[in-house]
Amino acid sequence: MTAAIIAEQLIKTYRGRSGEVEAVRGVDLHVAAGEVFGFLGPNGAGKSTTVRMLTTLMTITSGTARVAGFDVATQPHETRRRIGVALQEAGLDNRQTGRELLVLQARLFGMGRSESVERAQELLEWVGLIEAADRTVKGYSGGMKRRLDLASALVHEPEVLFLDEPTTGLDPASRLAVWDEVRRINALGTTVFLTTQYLEEADQLCNRIAIIDGGTIVRRGTPSELKDDLRQRLQLDHEPTLDDVFLDATGRSRQRVAGDVQEIHA
Amino acid sequence: MKQSLILGQRALRETLRTPDSLLPTLLIPLFFLVVNVGQAARIFPSAGTDFLKGQNYAAFQLPSSLLVAASFGSAALYLVEEVEGGYFDKLRATPIPRMAIAFGRLYAELVKMLVLGAVMVLMALPFGVRIEGGILGFVALIVVIALWSVVFSGIMQVVALKSRSAAATQSASLVFFPLLFVTPNFVPRHLLTRPMEIAATVNPVTYVMEGARSLILDGFDGPALLRAFVVIAAAGALMTWLTVRTINSYD
Numbered sequence: 001m002t003a004a005i006i007a008e009q010l011i012k013t014y015r016g017r018s019g020e021v022e023a024v025r026g027v028d029l030h031v032a033a034g035e036v037f038g039f040l041g042p043n044g045a046g047k048s049t050t051v052r053m054l055t056t057l058m059t060i061t062s063g064t065a066r067v068a069g070f071d072v073a074t075q076p077h078e079t080r081r082r083i084g085v086a087l088q089e090a091g092l093d094n095r096q097t098g099r100e101l102l103v104l105q106a107r108l109f110g111m112g113r114s115e116s117v118e119r120a121q122e123l124l125e126w127v128g129l130i131e132a133a134d135r136t137v138k139g140y141s142g143g144m145k146r147r148l149d150l151a152s153a154l155v156h157e158p159e160v161l162f163l164d165e166p167t168t169g170l171d172p173a174s175r176l177a178v179w180d181e182v183r184r185i186n187a188l189g190t191t192v193f194l195t196t197q198y199l200e201e202a203d204q205l206c207n208r209i210a211i212i213d214g215g216t217i218v219r220r221g222t223p224s225e226l227k228d229d230l231r232q233r234l235q236l237d238h239e240p241t242l243d244d245v246f247l248d249a250t251g252r253s254r255q256r257v258a259g260d261v262q263e264i265h266a
Numbered sequence: 267m268k269q270s271l272i273l274g275q276r277a278l279r280e281t282l283r284t285p286d287s288l289l290p291t292l293l294i295p296l297f298f299l300v301v302n303v304g305q306a307a308r309i310f311p312s313a314g315t316d317f318l319k320g321q322n323y324a325a326f327q328l329p330s331s332l333l334v335a336a337s338f339g340s341a342a343l344y345l346v347e348e349v350e351g352g353y354f355d356k357l358r359a360t361p362i363p364r365m366a367i368a369f370g371r372l373y374a375e376l377v378k379m380l381v382l383g384a385v386m387v388l389m390a391l392p393f394g395v396r397i398e399g400g401i402l403g404f405v406a407l408i409v410v411i412a413l414w415s416v417v418f419s420g421i422m423q424v425v426a427l428k429s430r431s432a433a434a435t436q437s438a439s440l441v442f443f444p445l446l447f448v449t450p451n452f453v454p455r456h457l458l459t460r461p462m463e464i465a466a467t468v469n470p471v472t473y474v475m476e477g478a479r480s481l482i483l484d485g486f487d488g489p490a491l492l493r494a495f496v497v498i499a500a501a502g503a504l505m506t507w508l509t510v511r512t513i514n515s516y517d
Binding site: 014055056057058059078080081085088089092093095096100104105108109110149152 | 269272273276279280283284348351352353354355356357358359360361362517
């Protein structure tokens with residue numbers, strides 16, 4: 001199958017206050033065209049840094065990455081034409097209306113004025129924001145902002161869509177709405193690279209996942225492969241969840257307190 | 267260029283949507299003009315003060331107020347707000363030259379200052395200020411001030427991109443105020459004390475102020491105007507270089 005994303009030995013180091021920080025330490029990725037790939041990890045594991053490198057927003061210290069067939073370091077413009085990006089905390093211009101924001105985005109991707117207006121209308125209908133289209137983004141709810149952010153990432157019909165924690169901070173109903181959008185986008189043939197902290201989200205949406213911890217990938221496979229592996233390895237008499245896989249992979253254990261899961265280091 | 271214009275139109279639309287944000291740019295410089303003229307006009311009566319060339323003291327002070335207005339650009343603050351909010355990354359992920367993001371806001375600053383500068387000069391006319399250079403002098407005056415506002419806003423944008431902090435960007439804009447007052451602000455350069463004259467001579471803002479002032483008091487003073495445009499061009503080239511370098515290496 002054609003690869004949408006290939007990363008080899010991706011490394012990112014930068015100088016922090018306490019010296020050199022190695023945020024990503026040799027990540028290899030192979031994401032097939034048309035799949036929904038989940039990239040999981042605890043806070044600070046290197047998920048967002050990896051996404052920022054793959055989307056040309058951050059320089060790569062060493063290693064190579066090709067997205068949609070183009071080298072992100074040497075062919076950033078070609079790469080950007082083929083990717084859609086919706087980062088953490090929907091990055092939107094609050095002073096524009098939803099429609100203006102989409103028209104602007106389309107124009108920056110080279111569309112003419114009337115084509116941009118048409119495309120914005122299509123996308124507003126698609127994500128169910130027609131009624132709010134001419135209101136400024138400032139008044140949108142978190143869920144509406146997420147849907148608008150998704151729409152803006154799709155304006156140029158990208159081959160690969162990067163979603164960095166698309167449901168963080170959303171209520172359950174908005175989260176389900178975003179999941180539906182992701183499924184619809186993927187059904188149209190778009191490859192989706194999704195980072196999330198929600199394991200249920202990965203279980204619901206992703207064909208394959210990779211778990212990153214401390215800047216390196218510690219598990220990869222389909223959700224069922226990872227669960228089977230854990231059951232066999234620990235000789236469990238029940239079907240483990242993706243939570244169990246995650247906790248095992250990242251060296252964390254859990255305590256159930258009044259129905260909540262608290263993560264603590266082993 | 268095309269992308270800068272598209273982004274500039276967006277910035278102008280935002281300005282029109284928040285007209286109250288323009289009030290400080292208009293009112294604070296006019297406040298300076300009124301206060302400075304009120305304090306010094308009797309010391310420098312138009313009849314006995316050669317450097318006023320027959321005009322009143324407001325004509326001499328007007329360029330200072332216009333330069334204060336030029337230092338009120340909002341481009342850097344809007345930019346740092348977008349950096350903090352994530353929209354800057356959204357724009358960086360589009361296939362446009364990254365400098366278009368910064369230059370789009372500068373295009374909006376240019377248009378904004380052309381309009382505000384014209385309004386300020388027109389407001390000064392009923393108080394006895396004449397533009398000796400006529401209509402062309404008026405246009406040249408507004409262009410000088412608007413171009414300087416672009417240079418100043420551009421340098422502030424570089425601070426915004428380097429610091430990624432609204433507080434640091436706002437503090438940096440205060441650097442302009444000492445520069446504005448180490449100039450022939452109240453009297454011509456030859457009447458300043460020797461140390462202040464030396465300081466004003468090495469301060470590039472002096473030449474922008476003198477060029478603008480020449481259009482009001484003298485008409486078209488070629489050397490003064492040339493010095494103003496050379497300073498603007500040199501500072502503009504430095505600003506452009508810093509902007510391109512900073513935004514292209516932004517990680």
